[in-house]
Amino acid sequence: DGGITQSPKYLFRKEGQNVTLSCEQNLNHDAMYWYRQDPGQGLRLIYYSQIVNDFQKGDIAEGYSVSREKKESFPLTVTSAQKNPTAFYLCASSRAANPYNEQFFGPGTRLTVL
Amino acid sequence: AQKVTQAQTEISVVEKEDVTLDCVYETRDTTYYLFWYKQPPSGELVFLIRRNSFDEQNEISGRYSWNFQKSTSSFNFTITASQVVDSAVYFCALGRAAGNKLTFGGGTRVLVKP
Numbered sequence: 001d002g003g004i005t006q007s008p009k010y011l012f013r014k015e016g017q018n019v020t021l022s023c024e025q026n027l028n029h030d031a032m033y034w035y036r037q038d039p040g041q042g043l044r045l046i047y048y049s050q051i052v053n054d055f056q057k058g059d060i061a062e063g064y065s066v067s068r069e070k071k072e073s074f075p076l077t078v079t080s081a082q083k084n085p086t087a088f089y090l091c092a093s094s095r096a097a098n099p100y101n102e103q104f105f106g107p108g109t110r111l112t113v114l
Numbered sequence: 115a116q117k118v119t120q121a122q123t124e125i126s127v128v129e130k131e132d133v134t135l136d137c138v139y140e141t142r143d144t145t146y147y148l149f150w151y152k153q154p155p156s157g158e159l160v161f162l163i164r165r166n167s168f169d170e171q172n173e174i175s176g177r178y179s180w181n182f183q184k185s186t187s188s189f190n191f192t193i194t195a196s197q198v199v200d201s202a203v204y205f206c207a208l209g210r211a212a213g214n215k216l217t218f219g220g221g222t223r224v225l226v227k228p
Contacts, residue, residue: 040220041220042118043159045215058215098211099147102164105159106158108158
């Protein structure tokens with residue numbers, strides 16, 4: 001089955017710790033994205049990558065970092081610099097990074113910082 | 115600047131009632147794309163439809179239908195004869211032809227009661 005996997009589904013961390021969220025896709029998509037969703041709000045773009053070894057900041061990149069060393073993987077690190085990291089994080093991919101191609105989403109990771 | 119407004123934050127209906135979700139967008143582009151996604155309680159967004167700005171034909175897919183009106187910058191979504199499985203959060207999104215990011219509305223939560 002082709003799709004996007006995110007792990008873990010629930011993650012708890014202490015304040016001040018960095019944490020890395022995993023995102024893997026086997027759809028052979030070139031583009032990958034990370035979104036943040038807060039309760040009752042829409043999705044906001046954190047980072048996106050159009051191709052391996054390349055990525056761009058989205059609308060709310062501060063306090064986050066990413067890497068794209070392999071086509072199928074796009075991990076997101078939430079650093080201690082992120083002021084309010086508790087949120088639901090969604091990873092997505094598309095065939096190419098243009099708005100014509102619909103994005104496919106993973107099941108999300110709910111991060112809670114204590 | 116791109117903006118998507120979903121004025122209805124939550125709609126509650128009884129099974130078999132019709133429900134219409136409003137989506138109003140703002141853009142200065144002449145070419146753009148509009149999307150609807152469904153987010154069930156599991157959290158994963160599911161793509162429902164894409165429409166480009168040059169295609170104002172309404173579309174019907176089973177119990178779902180979409181009404182795109184460029185004159186009022188609206189792309190409304192109707193669920194006919196709603197079912198409990200339709201309970202979810204629905205997002206409208208806007209993509210620029212020249213860009214590679216989507217702008218999401220705040221979402222509308224639909225609750226269908228048996």
